[in-house]
Amino acid sequence: MKVSIPTPLHSYTRASVVEAKGATVAELLFDLERRYPGIRFRMIDEQDAIRPHMRIFVNRERIADLDESLAPDDEVQILQALSGG
Amino acid sequence: MANEAHLVRSGPVVLLVGTRKGVFILHSDADRRSWSLDGPHFLGHLAYHVVLDPRDGRTLLVASRTGHLGPSLFRSTDLGKTWLEASSPPAFPKAAEGEEGRAVHHTFWLEPGHASERDVWYAGTSPPALFRSHDAGDTWSPVSGFNDHPMWGTWTQEGDDGTPDGSLLHSINVDPRDPRHLYIGLSGGGVFESVDGGADWEPLNKGCEADFNPVPDPEYGHDPHCLRLHPLAPDVLWQQNHCGIYRMERPRGVWDRVGDNMPRAVGDIGFPIELHPRDPDTAWVFPMDGSDVWPRTSPDGRPAVYVTRDAGQSWQRRDEGLPKEKAWLTVLRQAMTVDSCDPVGVYFGTTTGEIWASPDEGGSWTCIARNLPHVFSVEVADLQP
Numbered sequence: 001m002k003v004s005i006p007t008p009l010h011s012y013t014r015a016s017v018v019e020a021k022g023a024t025v026a027e028l029l030f031d032l033e034r035r036y037p038g039i040r041f042r043m044i045d046e047q048d049a050i051r052p053h054m055r056i057f058v059n060r061e062r063i064a065d066l067d068e069s070l071a072p073d074d075e076v077q078i079l080q081a082l083s084g085g
Numbered sequence: 086m087a088n089e090a091h092l093v094r095s096g097p098v099v100l101l102v103g104t105r106k107g108v109f110i111l112h113s114d115a116d117r118r119s120w121s122l123d124g125p126h127f128l129g130h131l132a133y134h135v136v137l138d139p140r141d142g143r144t145l146l147v148a149s150r151t152g153h154l155g156p157s158l159f160r161s162t163d164l165g166k167t168w169l170e171a172s173s174p175p176a177f178p179k180a181a182e183g184e185e186g187r188a189v190h191h192t193f194w195l196e197p198g199h200a201s202e203r204d205v206w207y208a209g210t211s212p213p214a215l216f217r218s219h220d221a222g223d224t225w226s227p228v229s230g231f232n233d234h235p236m237w238g239t240w241t242q243e244g245d246d247g248t249p250d251g252s253l254l255h256s257i258n259v260d261p262r263d264p265r266h267l268y269i270g271l272s273g274g275g276v277f278e279s280v281d282g283g284a285d286w287e288p289l290n291k292g293c294e295a296d297f298n299p300v301p302d303p304e305y306g307h308d309p310h311c312l313r314l315h316p317l318a319p320d321v322l323w324q325q326n327h328c329g330i331y332r333m334e335r336p337r338g339v340w341d342r343v344g345d346n347m348p349r350a351v352g353d354i355g356f357p358i359e360l361h362p363r364d365p366d367t368a369w370v371f372p373m374d375g376s377d378v379w380p381r382t383s384p385d386g387r388p389a390v391y392v393t394r395d396a397g398q399s400w401q402r403r404d405e406g407l408p409k410e411k412a413w414l415t416v417l418r419q420a421m422t423v424d425s426c427d428p429v430g431v432y433f434g435t436t437t438g439e440i441w442a443s444p445d446e447g448g449s450w451t452c453i454a455r456n457l458p459h460v461f462s463v464e465v466a467d468l469q470p
Contacts, residue, residue: 008154038170042154046176047186053153080153 001070003032004077009043012036020076025056026066028076043078055079093363094425099164099466100442101145102434103132103419106458108147110165110466117430117444120453126165134419136195137164137466138221140203145466146222148192148208156191158208160222164466173224175208175216177232187212187244194419195222196257199264207259211251212244213271215283230284231269231277240288240305246273255418256312260319268312268322275307276324292340294328310356311418318365321396325358325370325418332397343397347372351384351391351402357421361429361446366396369403369423369431369447371416382413390431390447403447414439419462434460 003020005013013036020035022028026048033040043054048066050056056063057077058070070076100111107125114120130149138144143162150156158171180186189210198205204221207228215228231237238244246252256270265282268289275290288305295307308327315321320335330344330353344353354375361367369392374380383389389404415436424430431443438457443450 008151037172038157041174041176042157045155045188046178047180047188049188051153051155082153084152 001028001072001074001076003028004075004079006078006080008080009039009078012039012042021072022070024066024070025058025063025068025076028070029066053081053083055081092425093427094467094469096426098424098426098430099137099468100422100432100440101135101137101462101464101466102440102454102457102460103135103147103462104434104438104458104460105131108132108135108165109454109457111440111454113442117424117426117442118451120442122454123165126168127159131191132461133191133193134195134462134464136197136464137468138197138206139467140197140200142468144221146195146206148195150191156189156210158192158222158225164468171223171225175210175214175225175227177214177227187214189214190251192216193251193253194255194257196259199259200261202264205264207257207267209254209257209269211253213241213252213254213274214244215254215257215269217283228283230279230281231286234286240274240277241271242273248272256309258312258314258322260314261316262319268314270309270312270324272308272310273306275305276309276312276322277305289333289338290340291338292333292342293324293326293331294342296328311358313358313360313368315360315365317363321365323358323360323368325355327354327375329353330355330358330370330397341397343393344370346393346398347391347400348402351389352376355416356381356418357416357433359421359423359431362423362425363429364394367392367394367446368397369421370400371421371433373415380413381415383415386411386413388412388414390433390443390450392447403443404450405448406443406450407441417461419464420460422463422465424465425467430465432463432465434463436460 020031096115098113102109107128109124134148145161147159159168177187194209196207206218208216214232216225253272258268260266267279277286278289311325313323322333324331331340347353359369374384391400421433436459440454442453
């Protein structure tokens with residue numbers, strides 16, 4: 001499925017939209033890590049929590065649970081909530 | 086920092102500058118009078134500490150995060166021409182089901198290990214924890230003897246002492262005589278020592294004040310801002326503390342407030358302390374205003390470095406070339422350093438983005454870079470292993 005990547009992570013993907021696969025959001029993130037080593041830890045901490053400024057949307061619905069199921073034609077967007085200076 | 090720092094080096098000198106918006110590298114000429122600026126590297130990243138391994142003269146590590154991405158470490162072996170990300174940056178173990186786990190917010194301090202342990206590095210993080218690498222910073226493991234010590238929560242106030250930028254483990258010092266002998270500083274915790282490679286730890290705060298604690302002479306809970314061990318006299322420790330400037334001789338093991346010998350109008354509050362690489366009795370500090378609501382700027386708007394050459398018994402003001410008035414500078418704990426030339430070069434960076442250099446041990450100062458971002462750290466890169 002297609003995954004939208006925010007600009008702060010383009011240094012890993014070199015693209016704003018990439019292909020990845022997984023039956024859950026967690027699996028999708030591990031697939032992204034396999035393809036782009038280092039990218040997962042910038043989004044997800046060592047306790048598997050989504051970092052405070054990261055947002056993951058599936059079909060435009062924000063998800064908080066990495067066990068959320070995914071279908072092959074789902075649209076996944078990873079966004080950043082910028083704040084501060 | 087360098088295990089062979091007592092050797093006299095000659096110019097040129099390279100300075101590694103970590104800022105709130107990236108990494109900058111300053112290159113001097115042979116006389117350390119003219120400087121050129123390289124960078125930014127990692128523009129927009131918070132670069133807390135940038136350190137080159139003095140044992141090989143080439144491995145450069147950057148402790149980084151951005152305001153919105155998680156922490157990481159980057160490595161270069163060509164002085165920043167190319168970078169690789171650490172395969173496994175410092176991170177706590179995953180907590181067991183039902184238990185609350187800890188997460189590294191950022192790596193704050195980087196320290197090359199003992200000269201006999203090439204490729205060993207230490208990292209101090211926020212929340213305060215210690216990590217070790219055995220492969221020149223590519224992969225990192227927790228030092229569980231500290232991170233999982235039964236007293237960790239008590240010593241660190243559960244990892245959050247309310248420090249605005251996060252509770253920190255900093256000032257990692259390795260005894261040049263023994264790689265298993267380690268010292269660390271905890272902001273909001275005190276100084277701690279391990280004699281078994283980090284397997285166990287003991288507080289080392291006797292004699293040090295903690296005027297924010299109602300308990301007199303507490304065993305821990307102090308606020309060291311910067312702790313330094315002299316490579317030629319490793320039984321002497323220096324500390325710029327929240328409550329003053331201290332010096333300790335082992336085995337006596339009691340902190341003496343040598344900052345009491347500073348001028349009363351200036352006081353002995355500050356963040357950094359730096360030691361002469363060849364003279365254990367010489368140290369430099371950058372006093373800040375710790376009165377009233379703690380402005381943490383130069384006292385009276387008149388910045389100065391102070392030096393002692395007699396182990397803290399007396400201090401001399403060194404401000405030639407620095408602004409004479411209306412300069413409200415703040416120099417953080419990692420933002421002052423020295424080189425190994427003769428005479429020693431002293432350098433500091435300010436939160437207002439200036440880098441100041443003295444090629445004559447503080448005798449005169451020149452601003453060698455300005456308009457940089459908020460400076461977190463300044464380190465000399467020793468390129469001559």
